[in-house]
Amino acid sequence: MKMTQPDTAAATEVESPAWLEESAHALDWNGPSSRMFTRFRDADLDRSIIDHLERVVRRQPARLAVTDGETSLTFAELWGGLTGLAEIIVARTGPGDLVGIVLPASPMFPLAMLACLAAGRPFVALDPRYPGDWLAQVLGDARPALIIGCEDVVPGAAKDWPFADVVPLTRPPPAAREGWRPAEPSPDEPACVLFTSGSTGRPKGIVNSQRNLLQRVLQSINAAHINADDRFLTLASLCTIVGVRDVMTALIAGASIRLIDPQRVAAREILDVVRSEAITILFAFPALLRSVVASGAERPGDGLRLIRIGGDTTLWSDIDLLRTWLAPGAAIQLIYAATEAPMMQWFVDDTCRGDDARIPIGYPLPGNRLAIVDEDGRCTLPGEIGELIVASPYVTLGSWINGCVKAGAIERCADRSGRIFRTGDLVRQRSDGLLERVGRKDRQVKIRGARVELEGVEAVLHQHPFVRDVGVLARTSSAEEAVILVAYVSPRDGAPAGLIEELRELMRSAPTAMRPGRFHLLEAIPRLPNSKLDVRALAALDEDHARSELTGVAAGNDEAIKGDVIALSVARVWRDVLQVPVRSPNDDFFEAGGDSLKAIAFVLELERALSAEVSVGLINETPGFAQLCAALRERRTPRYVPLVPLKAGDGRPPVFFIHGVGGNVVEILPTARQMTYPGAVIGIQARGLAGEGPAHTSVEAMAVDYLREIKAHQRHGPYHLCGYSFGGLVAFEMARRLQEAGEEVGLVGLFDTMMSPVRWPLRAWLAIAGRRIAGLSERVGARLRGRTAPAVEKSLSRRGLQKSTSASILKVTANALIASARYRPGFYAGELTLFSPSGREPGLPSLHSIWNRHARTLRVVETSGEHATMLSAANARFTAASLTRCLPGA
Numbered sequence: 001m002k003m004t005q006p007d008t009a010a011a012t013e014v015e016s017p018a019w020l021e022e023s024a025h026a027l028d029w030n031g032p033s034s035r036m037f038t039r040f041r042d043a044d045l046d047r048s049i050i051d052h053l054e055r056v057v058r059r060q061p062a063r064l065a066v067t068d069g070e071t072s073l074t075f076a077e078l079w080g081g082l083t084g085l086a087e088i089i090v091a092r093t094g095p096g097d098l099v100g101i102v103l104p105a106s107p108m109f110p111l112a113m114l115a116c117l118a119a120g121r122p123f124v125a126l127d128p129r130y131p132g133d134w135l136a137q138v139l140g141d142a143r144p145a146l147i148i149g150c151e152d153v154v155p156g157a158a159k160d161w162p163f164a165d166v167v168p169l170t171r172p173p174p175a176a177r178e179g180w181r182p183a184e185p186s187p188d189e190p191a192c193v194l195f196t197s198g199s200t201g202r203p204k205g206i207v208n209s210q211r212n213l214l215q216r217v218l219q220s221i222n223a224a225h226i227n228a229d230d231r232f233l234t235l236a237s238l239c240t241i242v243g244v245r246d247v248m249t250a251l252i253a254g255a256s257i258r259l260i261d262p263q264r265v266a267a268r269e270i271l272d273v274v275r276s277e278a279i280t281i282l283f284a285f286p287a288l289l290r291s292v293v294a295s296g297a298e299r300p301g302d303g304l305r306l307i308r309i310g311g312d313t314t315l316w317s318d319i320d321l322l323r324t325w326l327a328p329g330a331a332i333q334l335i336y337a338a339t340e341a342p343m344m345q346w347f348v349d350d351t352c353r354g355d356d357a358r359i360p361i362g363y364p365l366p367g368n369r370l371a372i373v374d375e376d377g378r379c380t381l382p383g384e385i386g387e388l389i390v391a392s393p394y395v396t397l398g399s400w401i402n403g404c405v406k407a408g409a410i411e412r413c414a415d416r417s418g419r420i421f422r423t424g425d426l427v428r429q430r431s432d433g434l435l436e437r438v439g440r441k442d443r444q445v446k447i448r449g450a451r452v453e454l455e456g457v458e459a460v461l462h463q464h465p466f467v468r469d470v471g472v473l474a475r476t477s478s479a480e481e482a483v484i485l486v487a488y489v490s491p492r493d494g495a496p497a498g499l500i501e502e503l504r505e506l507m508r509s510a511p512t513a514m515r516p517g518r519f520h521l522l523e524a525i526p527r528l529p530n531s532k533l534d535v536r537a538l539a540a541l542d543e544d545h546a547r548s549e550l551t552g553v554a555a556g557n558d559e560a561i562k563g564d565v566i567a568l569s570v571a572r573v574w575r576d577v578l579q580v581p582v583r584s585p586n587d588d589f590f591e592a593g594g595d596s597l598k599a600i601a602f603v604l605e606l607e608r609a610l611s612a613e614v615s616v617g618l619i620n621e622t623p624g625f626a627q628l629c630a631a632l633r634e635r636r637t638p639r640y641v642p643l644v645p646l647k648a649g650d651g652r653p654p655v656f657f658i659h660g661v662g663g664n665v666v667e668i669l670p671t672a673r674q675m676t677y678p679g680a681v682i683g684i685q686a687r688g689l690a691g692e693g694p695a696h697t698s699v700e701a702m703a704v705d706y707l708r709e710i711k712a713h714q715r716h717g718p719y720h721l722c723g724y725s726f727g728g729l730v731a732f733e734m735a736r737r738l739q740e741a742g743e744e745v746g747l748v749g750l751f752d753t754m755m756s757p758v759r760w761p762l763r764a765w766l767a768i769a770g771r772r773i774a775g776l777s778e779r780v781g782a783r784l785r786g787r788t789a790p791a792v793e794k795s796l797s798r799r800g801l802q803k804s805t806s807a808s809i810l811k812v813t814a815n816a817l818i819a820s821a822r823y824r825p826g827f828y829a830g831e832l833t834l835f836s837p838s839g840r841e842p843g844l845p846s847l848h849s850i851w852n853r854h855a856r857t858l859r860v861v862e863t864s865g866e867h868a869t870m871l872s873a874a875n876a877r878f879t880a881a882s883l884t885r886c887l888p889g890a
Contacts, residue, residue: 018379019391020370023363023433027223031331031347032305035225037253039226040218045211049191050118050182052214052252054079060228064256066107066247070271073107073172078114078251085115085148087180088173092146092165098193098403100144100164102135105261107117108169109238110247112148113192117210122190124205129263138203139164145401156583187211193400193471194241194339205400206339208241209306213248215394216241220249223345224281224306224333228254228609231277235262235270235284235292236531241339242311245515246283250519253806255281262288267295274300283308285531286318293325294468295490303502310311310335311531313420313437313455314359317463319348336361336437340396340410340421343368343388344435352434357459357732360434361427368392369418370435372427376522382430385438388427395419395431416622426453445474445483452485457507457514461487464506466495469525471533472516475542484579484593487516490525501583508591513873517593567629569609574625577602585626589619590669594874599666600809620644620666620685642684642709646672649680653746655720655887656682656710658702658727658734661820663689668724669875674880677887679720683708684727686812695815699823703733717744724871726816729823732854736828747887748828751835752867754850831857833886835879839866861886 026033041855061076073081089099099116101123104110109125113490116123124142126135128150139147147164170635179786180217195203220226233252234257236242258277260270262284270292278304284292290308298513305324307330314334322332335345344362352360364370370388373379380386391413397406411420424441439453454472461470469490473482500519507515516777519735526537571582576592594602599619606614611631622628644665655677657668663686672681688695696702710719719738723731728750735748832855834847848860863882865875 018371020364020372020429021244021433022366025346025363027219027345027365028225029347030349031223031333032225035227037221037225040221042218045214045218046187048117048182048184048187049210049214049248049252050114052180053114056252056254060254063228064844065251065402066257066259068106068259071107073111077172078107078111080175081111082115083171083176083180083182084173085112086118087176088167088181089115089119089121089146090183092167093119093121095120097121097145098142100126100139100142100147100149102126102128102147102149103169104128104150105238105259107169107259108150109259110251111172112169113244113247117191118182118768120185122192124193124195125244127239132241134203138205141203142193142195142205142400162526167270176638179772185210187214190400191409192244192395194239194244196339206241207397207400207405209397212342212394212396213244216245216337217249217252217262217363219342219345219367220245221253223347224308224802226250226253226281227257230255230280231258232256232281233258233274233277233279233283235260235261235288236281236311237261237263241337242283261478267291271295271298271300274304278303279450280304281306283310285309285311286314287312287525287527287531290318290321290468293321299325299327304330305427306333308333308335310337313459315357315459316359317354317357317462319350319359322349334359334362338421338423341368341389341390341392341423342394344371346783352432354430354436356436358436358455359464360430361437362435364435367394372429382431383428385426385428387441388423388425388435389422391418391420393418395421425845426499429563438448452513454485457485457487457516460507460510460514461489461503463803464499464503465615466492467503468492471525471538473533473535473538473542477537484517485515486518486520488520488522488538488541489526490522512793515593517578532749539886551568566610566632570606570632571624573602573605573609577605582625585624587625589623589625589628590666591675593665594619594623620664642706644683644685645680646683647675647681650678652679653718653720654682655679655716655722655747655883656684656706658684658706658721658723660688660724661726661813663695663816664808664809667871670876671871671880671883672685674876675884676880677884679887686816688812688815689809695812695814696819698819699733701728702730702819703737706730707734718746718888719743720746722747722751722883723747723753724751725753725867726820727751729820729825733823734823734826735830736826739830747829747833748830749821749833749835749883749886750847750851752837752847752870753834753841754847825854827853828855830855831859833859833861834872835861835863835882837863837865837867837870839864841867860887
């Protein structure tokens with residue numbers, strides 16, 4: 001079957017952003033710069049791959065070219081076989097036809113790839129052991145006119161792929177007839193099509209030209225000084241860009257290439273090959289390399305001069321491990337690239353360590369132009385995170401669709417200097433010029449409003465000495481449509497029985513949103529041939545593991561608290577709402593992933609389970625599992641406790657933090673726990689929240705009441721007062737009254753407080769309040785809809801229990817809104833510190849313009865997040881640091 005010629009339609013032209021400056025470092029900086037080799041020059045990119053190989057064949061025909069340990073080919077044998085196969089390909093296909101290669105990792109694979117290039121035909125490389133449905137889908141999309149396959153493929157080929165002829169290949173065919181010459185296509189025509197893994201979607205065929213491939217070869221040879229004395233072992237699938245690059249690099253440099261299928265051999269066998277066959281250059285993905293190093297105590301030998309790493313996140317701990325494993329003087333090279341484009345490589349310099357556990361990906365090098373842009377396409381400032389884009393003549397031609405090359409998402413530079421590829425990788429540039437990769441746009445998730453990089457979570461878990469490999473997924477709980485993190489861990493030999501608990505403790509130093517809700521131990525993490533996580537396999541495993549873990553732990557808890565109906569009910573509701581089981585009596589509701597919205601859902605479910613009224617205030621007072629159970633056993637109604645300790649202190653003046661419009665201090669908790677100020681942080685919650693009495697209806701009454709409470713706790717100043725949103729009005733009034741009474745006032749911090757009718761027309765104030773209340777109601781409603789089935793809602797309504805919890809909260813909120821509308825702020829003869837979130841709603845007047853008539857001096861401090869999230873776990877560390885810096889003597 002003849003395929004159509006590649007579509008050469010131009011890609012969309014875009015204006016070029018401001019490109020990063022190229023590094024002054026040479027490709028071989030910090031590497032084997034004194035080693036003799038034949039330099040690959042830019043002019044060599046205009047010659048074909050076959051032309052380069054033919055020169056090597058003439059120079060060293062009897063030298064070993066490729067081996068898999070059973071079959072070996074010299075350069076002369078390789079040349080003879082590829083010319084014979086190329087002659088067959090030309091006879092059975094037409095110009096522009098795609099040739100499929102479905103072969104295992106044997107010398108026949110590179111022979112077939114080179115034969116296609118010699119015939120002037122692009123090839124698509126596939127592994128016969130890939131899942132049958134994946135192969136069928138890819139071949140159906142690619143529709144090659146000819147398939148070069150192994151014996152296992154040939155019998156079913158006619159039935160499975162009727163659109164293609166099949167050529168079996170188990171040994172090199174006879175050389176082409178005398179006088180036959182390779183085709184000489186343009187170096188910018190399609191050379192190979194490599195399909196992405198398709199782990200989370202439909203496979204996509206990426207098309208690269210010979211020029212694109214040769215640029216990778218050029219950088220590899222010139223950086224690593226590869227010559228004919230090298231023996232190259234690649235632990236990458238030959239169906240990936242890494243495998244194709246390594247084969248071409250070794251052969252064009254005159255070195256030999258050792259082939260291994262890393263999916264089908266043990267790590268110990270790989271180490272044996274490195275030692276016994278005197279391998280000098282080894283490429284491996286980080287996860288596989290860790291397994292190889294850990295497979296035995298033996299070193300690889302002095303001959304291994306270079307480790308090349310790529311394809312996934314590499315950690316400084318990996319480098320430390322390799323330094324003790326390799327011979328002194330051996331180099332470690334980190335390669336950062338994609339199937340769509342070569343980008344960077346550098347020889348790791350240990351003096352470049354920073355705070356991040358991950359190794360920088362390198363410097364901007366010649367041949368590509370790099371830029372870092374934000375979500376709006378604007379270039380980021382130094383140190384800011386943005387998406388990396390690359391512009392180059394060596395960027396992929398596009399995607400292979402219906403027998404043609406389509407530009408798709410690939411754009412063309414307006415100055416016609418190359419094509420633009422948007423990597424999807426999130427990076428930032430350090431002050432020393434190195435780029436750090438912090439994650440991917442498609443692996444960045446939002447958890448309770450916080451942006452979380454899954455690779456950042458993996459990097460933290462990798463810091464544990466007994467973690468060999470780890471993968472983290474964001475999973476959606478079907479019960480409440482909430483996103484939770486699931487961590488899969490492959491432990492090293494000798495790992496302690498309590499490894500998961502140690503990992504949970506390790507993650508306590510990270511923001512709450514980064515903490516996995518479930519951990520699973522696996523012998524090996526499922527990965528695809530390109531070393532990426534097999535997301536489908538992990539998701540399937542998670543469903544089985546989560547079900548068995550929850551059932552197992554619940555059964556264990558059932559046995560441990562047998563007969564204790566309250567503890568058993570709390571444990572079950574805890575598991576259902578937080579999607580994590582209770583593992584210890586000391587488990588904390590908020591540390592287990594709870595927040596203010598989950599607390600409401602938790603209480604509603606608990607009321608249903610116990611047929612008794614429960615207040616959200618009880619969760620604030622007793623967040624620990626055992627504490628909460630004890631309080632429920634006493635059947636006590638939470639008394640009104642205005643002062644709620646959020647963080648312990650050392651006796652220095654505490655920070656009193658007044659609640660927002662909802663009256664609860666739960667939303668303040670994440671920031672309070674992140675503060676490094678030595679003094680305590682004490683939240684002040686609203687009267688009436690627990691349904692124990694009437695709520696306040698004026699800011700002045702709140703100020704009087706709260707001042708009485710804090711004076712009983714702290715007899716003398718200075719008094720540090722903070723308030724979130726509505727609470728800022730109360731903090732302002734308290735500060736004003738303290739000052740009038742001659743008391744010493746310290747910090748007065750207002751967190752995005754702007755509900756002041758003195759400065760706001762009532763209509764504008766109501767519009768803003770309405771938007772925020774609507775947003776809160778929508779989030780609470782979504783949570784309740786996810787947690788309460790219709791039958792439960794009917795049951796709650798029948799017993800009037802919704803009034804006991806949600807009605808109290810709504811009453812407190814309504815009274816606070818009325819109080820803020822009535823309040824007329826006076827003048828404070830001191831300094832106000834106004835904390836303004838970076839994501840404030842557009843169109844709002846500045847906090848400075850709202851408060852400049854009500855205080856002697858103002859200080860504005862920017863924090864992260866939006867109004868609703870500035871104190872949340874996502875932004876707690878930044879906000880806490882900003883607040884701490886403003887406290888005297890912090």
